[in-house]
Amino acid sequence: MFISHLPKLHSHFSIFYSTPKIIITSALLSKSKTTPVSHFSSVTAAANTLLQTPELLQTKNLEIEDVLEKPHVEISVEKLFFPPDTDVSSGSRPLSSRILKGSNIVLSKYAGNAQVEQAEFVKSSVDTEACPSDGLPEFALVGRSNVGKSSLLNSLVRRKKLALTSKKPGKTQCINHFRINDSWHLVDLPGYGYAAAPHEVRTDWAKFTKDYFINRPTLVSVFLLIDASIPAKKIDLDYASWLAENKIPMTIVFTKCDKRKKKKTGGKKPEENLQDFLELIQKFFQTAPPWIMTSSVTNQGRDEILLHMSQLRNYWLKH
Ligand SMILES: Nc1nc2c(ncn2[C@@H]2O[C@H](COP(=O)(O)OP(=O)(O)OP(=O)(O)O)[C@@H](O)[C@H]2O)c(=O)[nH]1
Numbered sequence: 001m002f003i004s005h006l007p008k009l010h011s012h013f014s015i016f017y018s019t020p021k022i023i024i025t026s027a028l029l030s031k032s033k034t035t036p037v038s039h040f041s042s043v044t045a046a047a048n049t050l051l052q053t054p055e056l057l058q059t060k061n062l063e064i065e066d067v068l069e070k071p072h073v074e075i076s077v078e079k080l081f082f083p084p085d086t087d088v089s090s091g092s093r094p095l096s097s098r099i100l101k102g103s104n105i106v107l108s109k110y111a112g113n114a115q116v117e118q119a120e121f122v123k124s125s126v127d128t129e130a131c132p133s134d135g136l137p138e139f140a141l142v143g144r145s146n147v148g149k150s151s152l153l154n155s156l157v158r159r160k161k162l163a164l165t166s167k168k169p170g171k172t173q174c175i176n177h178f179r180i181n182d183s184w185h186l187v188d189l190p191g192y193g194y195a196a197a198p199h200e201v202r203t204d205w206a207k208f209t210k211d212y213f214i215n216r217p218t219l220v221s222v223f224l225l226i227d228a229s230i231p232a233k234k235i236d237l238d239y240a241s242w243l244a245e246n247k248i249p250m251t252i253v254f255t256k257c258d259k260r261k262k263k264k265t266g267g268k269k270p271e272e273n274l275q276d277f278l279e280l281i282q283k284f285f286q287t288a289p290p291w292i293m294t295s296s297v298t299n300q301g302r303d304e305i306l307l308h309m310s311q312l313r314n315y316w317l318k319h
């Protein structure tokens with residue numbers, strides 16, 4: 001079962017907000033945590049009432065106040081992502097206190113049980129049919145070779161080498177399933193666009209991963225990784241376009257957001273590259289897809305992604 005991108009909720013939401021822009025808090029572009037404790041406690045209380053997810057607040061190492069935005073960056077409402085079945089109008093808290101840090105993702109009542117307690121490698125499969133058949137929901141990490149898929153997987157599970165990484169592109173070659181908490185899968189895929197690969201191999205790659213996206217019934221969502229330290233690449237735009245066209249639910253994960261040296265990164269900061277990319281793909285989508293900033297070096301975005309995965313997964317399990 002696939003989750004759609006919620007076009008209906010968006011128009012519903014507009015009724016309640018007459019101004020098109022909201023101010024969202026935002027550590028979006030900064031890593032510092034200087035907000036006073038009193039603000040933290042009010043956000044926690046709000047999240048508790050509004051989201052009705054007590055398990056979220058009790059989750060070890062994952063405090064709600066650390067994953068929500070603090071207002072200082074503007075994102076217009078139509079650029080936010082509302083997870084399915086998000087009761088946008090309920091509760092007294094402003095929407096701005098329900099957005100995951102460094103993202104456009106609104107936290108829903110389905111968020112919870114986000115902590116990774118256990119992670120193990122299950123198997124490497126050469127095609128979709130060979131993938132595990134236990135029916136567990138899964139999320140696939142896809143992106144250009146060397147974008148940081150395996151590194152992100154390791155960051156999410158807090159292990160250095162569960163998935164193998166390399167400076168050389170083309171390290172991951174099969175569909176690799178990792179079982180989390182015995183209840184869901186993270187899937188590491190081979191990268192696309194590896195220039196050194198022969199043309200036939202590249203074509204095969206496209207065929208085999210695209211077959212997986214279309215024919216894997218337990219795939220809850222694809223996580224498309226984009227390197228935010230460099231300007232947008234055509235192949236990434238093509239991929240985003242293909243996923244949108246085929247209505248494959250996706251989240252865009254901007255990687256390497258720790259790389260801030262302008263000279264090495266094509267003259268732009270990660271957040272500038274991110275804006276450019278989002279503008280370029282806007283035309284592919286009817287409603288804004290979810291996106292989030294990450295770094296596997298600083299672990300930026302790790303808890304936020306896990307919460308987002310939990311809300312998609314819990315919704316999927318109930319529908
Ligand atoms: N600075 C920085 N480097 C990163 C980050 N994520 C990954 N890297 C580096 O990028 C290189 C590639 O990382 P991988 O995780 O192996 O990339 P991959 O997408 O799995 O690559 P393939 O398996 O070849 O498709 C490694 O040298 C990583 O250390 C990040 O967030 N920040």
Ligand SMILES: [Mg+2]
Nearest residue numbers: 149150171172
């Ligand atoms: Mg890899």
